[in-house]
Amino acid sequence: MDQTEIRTVHRIRVPGTDIDVPCRPQQNVLDAFERRGLCRDIRIGCRNGGCGVCRVQVLEGTVRADRMGANHVTADERLAGYALACRIYPESDLLIAAAPRNPCATRARTDETIATADRRLVGTQTACLHRHGPACPGHDE
Amino acid sequence: MAITGVLRPGLCQIRVLDMAAAKTHYIDRVGLDFVGEGPDGRVYLKAYDEFDRHSIVLRQADESGCDLFAFRVARPSDLDSFEQRIKDYGYTVYHVEAGEMPGVGRRIGTVIPSGHRIELYAEIEMADRHPPITNPDLWTDEPHGMRPIRMDHALLYGPNIEEVQDFFEKALDFRCAEKVMLPDGLLATWLTCSTKAHDIAFVKHPEPGKFHHVSFFLEDWNAVGWASDIITRYNISRDIGPTRHGITRGTTIYFFDPSGNRNEVFAGGYTYYPTDPTRMWDETELGKGIFYYEQQLNERFLTVVT
Numbered sequence A: 001m002d003q004t005e006i007r008t009v010h011r012i013r014v015p016g017t018d019i020d021v022p023c024r025p026q027q028n029v030l031d032a033f034e035r036r037g038l039c040r041d042i043r044i045g046c047r048n049g050g051c052g053v054c055r056v057q058v059l060e061g062t063v064r065a066d067r068m069g070a071n072h073v074t075a076d077e078r079l080a081g082y083a084l085a086c087r088i089y090p091e092s093d094l095l096i097a098a099a100p101r102n103p104c105a106t107r108a109r110t111d112e113t114i115a116t117a118d119r120r121l122v123g124t125q126t127a128c129l130h131r132h133g134p135a136c137p138g139h140d141e
Numbered sequence B: 001m002a003i004t005g006v007l008r009p010g011l012c013q014i015r016v017l018d019m020a021a022a023k024t025h026y027i028d029r030v031g032l033d034f035v036g037e038g039p040d041g042r043v044y045l046k047a048y049d050e051f052d053r054h055s056i057v058l059r060q061a062d063e064s065g066c067d068l069f070a071f072r073v074a075r076p077s078d079l080d081s082f083e084q085r086i087k088d089y090g091y092t093v094y095h096v097e098a099g100e101m102p103g104v105g106r107r108i109g110t111v112i113p114s115g116h117r118i119e120l121y122a123e124i125e126m127a128d129r130h131p132p133i134t135n136p137d138l139w140t141d142e143p144h145g146m147r148p149i150r151m152d153h154a155l156l157y158g159p160n161i162e163e164v165q166d167f168f169e170k171a172l173d174f175r176c177a178e179k180v181m182l183p184d185g186l187l188a189t190w191l192t193c194s195t196k197a198h199d200i201a202f203v204k205h206p207e208p209g210k211f212h213h214v215s216f217f218l219e220d221w222n223a224v225g226w227a228s229d230i231i232t233r234y235n236i237s238r239d240i241g242p243t244r245h246g247i248t249r250g251t252t253i254y255f256f257d258p259s260g261n262r263n264e265v266f267a268g269g270y271t272y273y274p275t276d277p278t279r280m281w282d283e284t285e286l287g288k289g290i291f292y293y294e295q296q297l298n299e300r301f302l303t304v305v306t
């Protein structure tokens, strides 16, 4: 990599928040978030394109993408800007939003388990962090 | 009780997004031996102390996860008796012909209500480079990577795990060594067909057919430390550990392969005998059951699957 490559840093922003994370072109977006400790908006999972929990939508900007699970992002969805944050590398400044698929099916069970199983724990998140309406089926349980 | 019928886990076929990266991970880092590549591109691997031809099968696919988990049974005739018992239980049995995997005899299988393919087979060739037999040295070629001794067990995520447990107990003669009961029912079950604390485990999950991890057995706690050093040195995506489970008591570290499939390497764990009661955890101490030192439920460990 040449000197300009080393010095290039793109900014990643999330609409509706003051998040503004630096990310190098050779660094994946999830890694940039994880290193900043900003895990509330985009969940950290396998970091390798398999689990799908880091799914986002790129609203502005361009990215380079690695292989990612087709069960998490279909070809059509990719055209609409959906991607796994751990598999994309910025080629410009980015505006991204968390876009978990089926946000609460998995989440609800954890919430329930965590809430009922161990209320003593500090820092355990018991509220769903995903952006969804009251119709979310996982939360009706 | 002598071990009869279903003996132990034998085959785990894993879907990977990038075969080259998967080979580097499983061979150079985890430390499995390369056995061969089949005509359909599947890659076959084994641990150094396994006599059988292979245990891990990698298949290139466009999504990660686990295709199937298979157990070796003692005799070919066991396949017929288990086929009958699976049918009597009410499940459909499918057949896989000998040679579908190189060196492996015919297999029978069924899709259990958690959405997983579980198979049985009796025959597999002995590995070319098997562990020494006569005046046996510790190994034929010195162990490398994390020095895994064997592929040990898998943990699978899916619905209907009460029924899955009942099926394993009634149709395949497994026993439940340990379980987690929440007020709304069974959350997790560790099932054994041997004297290991578990040969397969299930956790309740809304989406069927999900894969939590495949696990490799290490020699001791020092080996878990060595594996941890490798994980950091090679920037392998770490999940949690080194730590210990309350459940099964294994000392352990979890990490992800380059396709996001979770791996475990562990050592220890208690010996289970068929006369032992089922150990049980409830909601009050579940954090300690899952990670004995942290004593906290870990959201990523509990929910991230492929």
Ligand code: FES
Binding pocket: A030, A043, A044, A045, A046, A047, A048, A049, A050, A051, A052, A053, A054, A055, A084, A085, A086, A087, B260
């Ligand atoms: S963290 Fe698992 S797909 Fe990105």
Ligand SMILES: [Fe+2]
Binding pocket: B153, B154, B155, B213, B215, B264
């Ligand atoms: Fe395990």
